[in-house]
Amino acid sequence: xxxxCPPLIPTVIISDNARLSAKLxxxxxxxxAYLPIVESPRMARLDHxxxxxxxxxATALVKPxxxxxxxxxxxxQDGLTGHFGDRLRNKIKLIACDEDIAPFLGADRSAxxxxxxxxxxxxIGLLKALRAQSDIVFSDSASPIETVAPKSSHxxxxxxxxxxxxxxxxxxxxxxxxxxxxxxxxxxSEAEKILEHFYNLYEGGExxxxxxxxxxxxxxxxxxxxxxxxxxxSITFVTSRLPYGFAFSAAxxxxxxxxxxxxxxxxxxxxxxxxxxRGVGVAVLVDPxxxxxxxxxxxxxxxxxxxxxxxxxxxxxxxxxxVSDMIELFPYDLLIIxxxxxxxxxxxxxxxxxxxxxxxxxxVVDIALGVGTTDDPNMLDVVxxxxxxxxxxxxxxxxxxxxxxxxxxxxxxxxxxxxxGKATDLQPTKKGTVTxxxxxxxxxxxxxxxxxxxxxxxxxxxxxVINNACCSWHRLSQNYTFSxxxxxxxxxxxxxxxxxHDVVVKLLDKHFGKSLAHALWSAQREVxxxxxRRPYIVTGVxxxxxxxxxxxxxxxxxxxxxxALTQWKAEQEKADKHAWDAKxxxxxxxxxxxxxxxxxxxxxxxxxxx
Numbered sequence: 057x058x059x060x061c062p063p064l065i066p067t068v069i070i071s072d073n074a075r076l077s078a079k080l081x082x083x084x085x086x087x088x089a090y091l092p093i094v095e096s097p098r099m100a101r102l103d104h105x106x107x108x109x110x111x112x113x114a115t116a117l118v119k120p121x122x123x124x125x126x127x128x129x130x131x132x133q134d135g136l137t138g139h140f141g142d143r144l145r146n147k148i149k150l151i152a153c154d155e156d157i158a159p160f161l162g163a164d165r166s167a168x169x170x171x172x173x174x175x176x177x178x179x180i181g182l183l184k185a186l187r188a189q190s191d192i193v194f195s196d197s198a199s200p201i202e203t204v205a206p207k208s209s210h211x212x213x214x215x216x217x218x219x220x221x222x223x224x225x226x227x228x229x230x231x232x233x234x235x236x237x238x239x240x241x242x243x244x245s246e247a248e249k250i251l252e253h254f255y256n257l258y259e260g261g262e263x264x265x266x267x268x269x270x271x272x273x274x275x276x277x278x279x280x281x282x283x284x285x286x287x288x289x290s291i292t293f294v295t296s297r298l299p300y301g302f303a304f305s306a307a308x309x310x311x312x313x314x315x316x317x318x319x320x321x322x323x324x325x326x327x328x329x330x331x332x333x334r335g336v337g338v339a340v341l342v343d344p345x346x347x348x349x350x351x352x353x354x355x356x357x358x359x360x361x362x363x364x365x366x367x368x369x370x371x372x373x374x375x376x377x378x379v380s381d382m383i384e385l386f387p388y389d390l391l392i393i394x395x396x397x398x399x400x401x402x403x404x405x406x407x408x409x410x411x412x413x414x415x416x417x418x419x420v421v422d423i424a425l426g427v428g429t430t431d432d433p434n435m436l437d438v439v440x441x442x443x444x445x446x447x448x449x450x451x452x453x454x455x456x457x458x459x460x461x462x463x464x465x466x467x468x469x470x471x472x473x474x475x476x477g478k479a480t481d482l483q484p485t486k487k488g489t490v491t492x493x494x495x496x497x498x499x500x501x502x503x504x505x506x507x508x509x510x511x512x513x514x515x516x517x518x519x520x521v522i523n524n525a526c527c528s529w530h531r532l533s534q535n536y537t538f539s540x541x542x543x544x545x546x547x548x549x550x551x552x553x554x555x556x557h558d559v560v561v562k563l564l565d566k567h568f569g570k571s572l573a574h575a576l577w578s579a580q581r582e583v584x585x586x587x588x589r590r591p592y593i594v595t596g597v598x599x600x601x602x603x604x605x606x607x608x609x610x611x612x613x614x615x616x617x618x619x620a621l622t623q624w625k626a627e628q629e630k631a632d633k634h635a636w637d638a639k640x641x642x643x644x645x646x647x648x649x650x651x652x653x654x655x656x657x658x659x660x661x662x663x664x665x666x
Contacts, residue, residue: 073127074219090231174199179222206235217241276303308577325597349394376428397525424496426507543596610662
């Protein structure tokens with residue numbers, strides 16, 4: 057059932073234009089290889105610089121000979137070309153219309169009959185064209201409803217509603233010789249209800265936990281409809297929110313999230329599994345000892361003989377500051393977390409303001425706080441998680457929200473005016489408390505709650521994350537893959553100590569070396585038998601696995617730490633030159649201290665092997 061990882065075609069397409077991307081795919085694709093497509097940066101976001109950086113990092117992993125910017129808005133095009141270095145900038149080709157693609161199609165493909173397709177179900181039409189190695193032509197006619205059968209044992213199941221995601225899914229399926237099946241788009245409010253039901257499984261209600269799990273499985277199968285799973289096959293679900301693998305547990309499966317960065321996530325996963333790449337050389341174990349976690353001792357015993365370098369954060373060493381710094385800055389390949397995870401209590405604040413369109417707005421938000429220490433004993437590092445509750449009296453999750461409400465610039469203005477760091481920041485007009493901020497997913501560290509919102513992970517790396525905390529899949533799977541993790545394994549609902557131990561041990565022992573999706577599927581079958589209980593869900597591309605690197609790990613770590621220290625010192629020089637704000641400068645200085653401290657300790661401890 058393991059599927060080999062395809063090589064990456066040294067070309068990157070950056071686009072939100074599904075039809076241009078599909079036609080480019082027909083011109084540039086190769087059988088058995090993956091053509092990387094990355095969504096356009098969202099330049100309307102206040103953190104649009106980070107959007108550019110993530111695409112730069114993903115593009116660099118591909119080592120492209122060509123970069124196609126297809127149908128981008130001018131701001132996105134300027135942002136990318138301005139950030140890319142000369143080496144990448146010189147490889148850019150601008151695509152504005154179908155005629156710009158013709159020179160790349162090639163004589164053989166141009167000579168073959170094109171696939172004629174409608175403007176919906178674009179992924180199916182594209183995969184058919186890729187298989188035929190021909191062009192695709194779009195018209196206003198209705199597309200047929202059909203499935204492209206796999207040529208291997210793998211099926212890609214993609215949720216409708218996002219055309220560029222379908223194009224990416226079709227290229228992913230083509231690279232794996234897989235089939236493609238579309239399922240209806242799921243209303244976000246419906247998805248939220250299902251995820252909430254998983255989260256509150258043991259909160260009491262009309263159904264027992266086992267009855268609720270059966271109901272949830274039936275509900276998701278009803279929403280998806282019949283899925284033609286290949287005999288002894290496997291599945292990648294490309295989904296906006298729902299953990300379909302729980303409902304279709306007869307086959308190994310993984311999940312790719314259509315938002316926020318599907319294309320980047322696939323590149324991160326495939327790039328890490330190329331034949332010339334290193335495997336797992338550095339593993340970090342986090343156990344604040346806030347709950348029984350015998351799997352962590354077992355993990356140490358299983359990983360050490362494989363010559364994997366281990367770093368452990370236990371008890372008092374697992375503070376919010378220590379763990380959050382490590383998660384973002386230390387160059388690890390595998391992260392295993394064992395602690396309590398749950399939505400934290402918090403505050404409900406109401407803001408009344410005039411937006412940039414001169415309209416009076418009323419925004420209600422829930423806020424959860426995570427608190428860590430800083431180098432200044434008189435200052436704390438506070439991370440704030442916000443969840444929008446309503447705007448102008450309309451519930452934020454109302455399925456009819458777009459009909460009832462014109463959001464306009466309200467949210468952008470709110471974020472800008474509450475995060476500027478100025479005394480004149482927008483202030484709430486009403487404050488209250490709530491017992492739970494849904495989605496906050498606070499991880500309990502030794503000293504406080506850790507609201508995990510990493511801007512990057514593993515020193516801009518692409519690690520595998522196994523979060524053995526209860527209910528740890530819901531938000532954190534999206535957060536960690538967005539930040540660069542190539543794979544994330546978490547839970548949908550509460551698990552017992554023995555379950556957590558048994559699943560992790562089987563992953564790290566008996567099933568080590570298998571594809572993660574297949575390994576997790578096998579582990580859960582052995583732990584839970586034929587029952588409905590399947591709490592663990594994996595996110596990431598299907599062909600990836602736990603494998604060792606067989607390298608001089610201390611030398612590798614020292615090299616990464618040295619490079620990072622040099623980069624942050626360069627950032628400080630820029631800050632001094634351009635007079636950046638004090639908060640940003642403080643963050644840079646803390647990064648420099650972290651890497652200087654780590655580098656000194658590593659060189660002292662491992663002097664004999666460096």
